[in-house]
Amino acid sequence: MGLFSGLLGNAGAIDVAEVEAELASLLADGEQAEQAFKLLRDMIVFTNKRLILIDKQGITGSKKEYMSVPYRSIVRFSAETKGHFDLESELVIWLSSTAEPLRKTFSKDGNILAVQKALATYACR
Numbered sequence: 001m002g003l004f005s006g007l008l009g010n011a012g013a014i015d016v017a018e019v020e021a022e023l024a025s026l027l028a029d030g031e032q033a034e035q036a037f038k039l040l041r042d043m044i045v046f047t048n049k050r051l052i053l054i055d056k057q058g059i060t061g062s063k064k065e066y067m068s069v070p071y072r073s074i075v076r077f078s079a080e081t082k083g084h085f086d087l088e089s090e091l092v093i094w095l096s097s098t099a100e101p102l103r104k105t106f107s108k109d110g111n112i113l114a115v116q117k118a119l120a121t122y123a124c125r
Contacts, residue, residue: 012111014038019045023052026066035118037111039104044115046122053102073097074123079116091115 019036020027027033028049035046041056051069077093089112093102106112 012038013114014043019043026052034122037115037118039106042104044104046118051119051122053104067102069093069095069102071123071125074119077116077119077123079112081112091119093119 014036016033016036019033023033023045027047031047031049033045033047037044041061043052043054045052045054050071051074053067053069055065055067057063057065073096075094075096077091080090080092082089089106091104091106091112095102104115106115
């Protein structure tokens with residue numbers, strides 16, 4: 001993923017080995033990262049046990065929020081691709097434990113479809 005693509009907010013698949021090294025202290029015994037996508041500074045990680053949403057905050061990105069979502073808590077999800085006048089795509093995930101869904105915005109349709117496909121693979125097991 002190039003710098004310009006990252007600045008535009010395009011998600012792109014990233015190397016799972018790098019993600020596992022970064023998340024080594026967070027992963028449970030026997031848990032492995034299987035797919036990961038980077039969105040600007042944030043990441044969406046699919047492991048064999050859960051979905052991890054990483055939100056880098058602040059100017060330097062040194063402050064991070066790690067949200068773990070067990071696949072069994074995902075009630076439904078949707079991917080809305082961009083249209084002629086709408087320049088962004090949106091991924092929405094509804095969880096059984098919250099009233100408000102999780103929302104992630106993308107600026108490139110092909111990448112949101114890859115994330116949606118991964119979500120379907122893991123959440124619909």
